[in-house]
Amino acid sequence: MRKRSIALKGRRAREVTLGYALLAPAFILLAVFEFFPLFYGALISTCDWRLRCVKSIGLGNYTRALHDPDMWHALLITAIYSLISVPVQLVLGLFIAYLLFQKIRYRRTLRVMFFLPYITSTVASAAVWSFLYSPDRGPINALLTRMGLPALRWLNEPQGVFTLIGSALHIDVPAWAGGPSLALVSLLIYTTWVFVGYDITIFLAGLGNIPNDLYDAARVDGAGGWATFRHVTLPLLSPTTFFLLTFTIIGTFKAFNHIYVMTQGGPGDTTTTASIFIFNQLFQFNRYGYSAALSFILFFVILVVTIIQNRVVGRRVVYD
Amino acid sequence: MAATSVNQESHAAGHSKLTYTLIYIVLFAGAIASILPFVYMVSTSLKTYGSVINNNFWPWPPFGVEGLQWSNYPEAIRTVGWDDQWQTWLVVRYFANTLIITAVVVAGVLLTSVLAAYAFAQMNLPGKNVLFMLVLATIMIPNDLVLVPKVVMMYNFKWYNTYLALTVPFMANVLGIFLLRQFFLQIPKDLFEAARIDGASHLRYLFQVVIPLSKAAIVTIALLNFIASWDEFKWPLLVTRDASMRVLAVGLQQFTQSEGGTSTQLLMAFATLVILPVIIFYLFTQEYFTQGITTTGIKG
Numbered sequence: 145m146r147k148r149s150i151a152l153k154g155r156r157a158r159e160v161t162l163g164y165a166l167l168a169p170a171f172i173l174l175a176v177f178e179f180f181p182l183f184y185g186a187l188i189s190t191c192d193w194r195l196r197c198v199k200s201i202g203l204g205n206y207t208r209a210l211h212d213p214d215m216w217h218a219l220l221i222t223a224i225y226s227l228i229s230v231p232v233q234l235v236l237g238l239f240i241a242y243l244l245f246q247k248i249r250y251r252r253t254l255r256v257m258f259f260l261p262y263i264t265s266t267v268a269s270a271a272v273w274s275f276l277y278s279p280d281r282g283p284i285n286a287l288l289t290r291m292g293l294p295a296l297r298w299l300n301e302p303q304g305v306f307t308l309i310g311s312a313l314h315i316d317v318p319a320w321a322g323g324p325s326l327a328l329v330s331l332l333i334y335t336t337w338v339f340v341g342y343d344i345t346i347f348l349a350g351l352g353n354i355p356n357d358l359y360d361a362a363r364v365d366g367a368g369g370w371a372t373f374r375h376v377t378l379p380l381l382s383p384t385t386f387f388l389l390t391f392t393i394i395g396t397f398k399a400f401n402h403i404y405v406m407t408q409g410g411p412g413d414t415t416t417t418a419s420i421f422i423f424n425q426l427f428q429f430n431r432y433g434y435s436a437a438l439s440f441i442l443f444f445v446i447l448v449v450t451i452i453q454n455r456v457v458g459r460r461v462v463y464d
Numbered sequence: 465m466a467a468t469s470v471n472q473e474s475h476a477a478g479h480s481k482l483t484y485t486l487i488y489i490v491l492f493a494g495a496i497a498s499i500l501p502f503v504y505m506v507s508t509s510l511k512t513y514g515s516v517i518n519n520n521f522w523p524w525p526p527f528g529v530e531g532l533q534w535s536n537y538p539e540a541i542r543t544v545g546w547d548d549q550w551q552t553w554l555v556v557r558y559f560a561n562t563l564i565i566t567a568v569v570v571a572g573v574l575l576t577s578v579l580a581a582y583a584f585a586q587m588n589l590p591g592k593n594v595l596f597m598l599v600l601a602t603i604m605i606p607n608d609l610v611l612v613p614k615v616v617m618m619y620n621f622k623w624y625n626t627y628l629a630l631t632v633p634f635m636a637n638v639l640g641i642f643l644l645r646q647f648f649l650q651i652p653k654d655l656f657e658a659a660r661i662d663g664a665s666h667l668r669y670l671f672q673v674v675i676p677l678s679k680a681a682i683v684t685i686a687l688l689n690f691i692a693s694w695d696e697f698k699w700p701l702l703v704t705r706d707a708s709m710r711v712l713a714v715g716l717q718q719f720t721q722s723e724g725g726t727s728t729q730l731l732m733a734f735a736t737l738v739i740l741p742v743i744i745f746y747l748f749t750q751e752y753f754t755q756g757i758t759t760t761g762i763k764g
Contacts, residue, residue: 159587159588159666160589160590162587162666162667163583163587163588163589163592164583164589166579166580166582166583166587167579167580167583167589167595169576169579169580169636170576170577170579170580170599170636170641171580171595171599173576173632173633173636174599174602174636174638177610177614177617177632177633178602178605178610179602179605180613181610181613181614181617182605182609182610182613184613184616184617185609185610185612185613187613188613188616189612195619240490240491240494243487243490243491244491246479246487247479248484248487248488248491253495254491254492254495255754256747256750257495257496258494258498259746259750259753259754260499260502260743260746261498261501263691263742263743263753264502264739264743265694265695265712265713265716265738265742266695266713267695267697267713267714267738268713268735268738268739269501269735269739271716271717271720271731271735272501272502272504272505272732272735273501274720275504275505275508275728275731275732276501276504281516281517281519281728283504283519283521337497337498340494340498341498342757345754345757345758346757369479398606400697400698401695401697401698401713404697404698405717405720419608422608423698426612426615426702427701427702432615432616435612436612436613439608439609439610439611439612442609443606443608443609446606
């Protein structure tokens with residue numbers, strides 16, 4: 145009896161050891177490359193860092209950031225980018241997904257086509273779009289000229305879009321109403337092109353989860369197409385929409401690759417978003433402490449935005 | 465989102481002919497806009513420089529006299545340059561680097577995720593739940609937040625400008641652990657008891673029963689990590705210096721900034737080389753992709 149329980153204990157001990165051994169690789173990697181950097185980053189952000197912490201300056205980097213007009217400008221650009229990009233993407237994505245969800249042919253082919261921009265390397269497709277936008281030999285300007293319209297400078301245009309429209313119509317638009325630069329708008333068009341396919345895919349999955357009997361019930365009640373969409377589809381789709389909204393907002397705040405390839409933050413600083421600004425502080429100027437502090441500030445901003453968005457929109461989500 | 469049945473299409477009443485025509489026009493216009501830049505990329509890569517700057521849309525017969533300029537591809541490769549270290553073209557090196565890194569990262573993620581997920585799902589360990597919460601908590605740490613300390617660590621480890629910096633930090637993935645754990649939890653415990661009576665150890669059970677049962681989930685995780693790894697740009701830009709250590713994305717971006725990048729037809733040839741493999745790969749695996757992206761919501 146006793147012998148057996150010792151044998152069992154031995155087996156149990158071996159099993160526990162094995163279990164921890166299986167967890168170890170993932171745990172060590174996550175500890176070293178996720179948890180530790182979090183604290184290390186906090187330390188770096190309180191330093192004047194040149195290869196090592198040459199001087200501890202407390203919250204110096206943070207107060208410097210708060211007094212840095214460039215940082216505020218970068219946050220403003222990020223906010224504009226996000227505020228335009230998110231609704232445009234979601235509305236367009238839902239619209240196309242809803243059309244694809246009707247009884248149509250070639251659905252698979254169309255889906256694949258819409259999804260291609262999302263699947264390809266961002267750097268490569270951004271390089272292609274830089275060429276499309278190119279002011280002197282880009283196909284977009286060639287098309288505009290052939291249609292008798294003026295050529296535009298697209299990614300190289302620091303002027304606001306409303307200023308440009310105004311000057312085309314010979315109206316003076318005041319500086320404060322100039323709107324986002326055409327360069328930023330060009331980036332937004334590219335962003336929409338990339339991410340709409342993703343939104344469509346997620347929306348289609350959401351649409352597929354709405355039970356058919358609800359549509360049948362709506363039809364029996366005499367609801368038309370719009371009424372069905374408004375009172376059946378939209379509320380039941382709200383968890384999907386909510387997920388996409390959260391995901392897209394965070395995504396726009398982190399956007400980097402295509403902006404770096406297409407404009408590097410220029411012309412001037414009209415497309416310098418927060419992520420570009422932080423990257424330049426690190427990559428160009430080697431300001432480790434400062435960019436670490438900026439990363440924490442941006443994280444805090446994203447956190448606050450997400451919480452507000454949860455509070456405001458989360459309540460309207462219908463879970464069945 | 466509990467799904468009783470997944471619909472492929474709306475079962476609402478059909479539409480009038482006019483409505484259908486409009487739907488098709490909108491959908492096809494959008495779909496063509498989605499692929500037009502790729503068409504332009506490929507067609508430009510086959511033009512002469514003259515046709516590119518003159519914006520000649522179709523310089524080939526029957527409307528033009530030029531032949532397809534396949535020579536742009538070898539010329540692009542020559543223009544990008546030569547890698548002395550491996551005695552090969554830099555483009556080849558970029559491809560090799562990207563493939564090596566992607567393969568190592570995907571293999572690493574799969575190994576660490578499978579092992580950890582198995583321990584979490586099928587083994588009885590003290591403190592297991594606390595540990596799992598710890599793993600989940602790392603999802604809350606955004607990549608960009610820990611970018612600076614990670615770069616500093618690469619210098620400290622003497623990993624800067626090596627393959628280690630490009631692979632090791634990505635070899636554990638919370639999402640992979642989480643998804644596989646969910647999958648493994650669905651495998652009935654009785655199956656293990658039965659295997660146990662037959663004398664199978666945990667490891668044998670994992671590799672002979674659990675993994676074959678979870679092929680779909682494993683493929684999905686592999687695909688998502690493949691795409692994320694292939695797309696990686698910011699990190700390699702930060703932790704590599706030499707041209708021979710570049711991945712495709714960085715190599716292409718550097719080429720756009722170089723003198724050679726002003727020859728648009730060469731740039732487009734290079735871009736085609738980067739994009740085409742992924743598109744072909746996607747066309748063969750798109751079902752898994754759609755599945756993976758709708759279950760996880762993310763690219764990687």
